Amino acid sequence: MDVVNLSEAPPFTTKDGSEIRELLAHRNSCIQKQSLAEARLPVGASTTAHYHPKTEEIYYITHGEGRMQIGDEFRDVKVGDAVAIPPGQVHQITNTGTDTLRLLCCCAPAYEHEDTVLVES
Template sequence: MNKNLSAYDDVPVITAKDGSEIRELMHPLQHGNKAQSLAEATVYSGQRTLLHCHRVTEELYHVTAGQGTMILGDQRFPIAVGDTILIPPGTPHALHNTWPVPLRILCCCSPAYAPDDTEILDNEPR
């Protein structure tokens, strides 16, 4: 197995704490990288993720398909293909897919994503 390569079709899809579908494309626990992780999140048409935050992790979201609304702290703004969003540690955030096709986001986390760093702030999709 080549730990420097993560083949897309070999990556299992899981459901994240926020309700999105996640493919963990590159993570230290599987691939040996050290300082960050990269995942693809999918939010289906009309779906919203749970409002949540990460105490330690800084995230970058990059939209690769679809359109939606980003909830980031007190802000709400439209997002579309090509947009990149900075999510500082401790900032509440969620996604709402407002488009008839799946919203796909590349999520880069530094330090690498850890489930125990995710705090759900609202148990109902917003």
């Protein structure tokens, strides 16, 4: 049985500039076709606009509030919101709140730097 506690997951910075703690993926568990991580963005910070050619993502907001952009659409997000991000869609999230924005990121297939394409502004 693979159980990983968030407090024991080492942080690293993804290609889009967010700090994540990978909870479950092929790198640390029996999970092979998806990944689950927690991302954190400080107040006022944004991820770099990017897309994933192969990977679909779900963001689930657990702390704070932000502004989500997918393509040309913008939406304010808060605790309890789940955001669907299809493959190939340029997306970015900005922390618009007064506390660290924390969200769970579910990726299928699992997150890989190689499947992240940064978009020049």
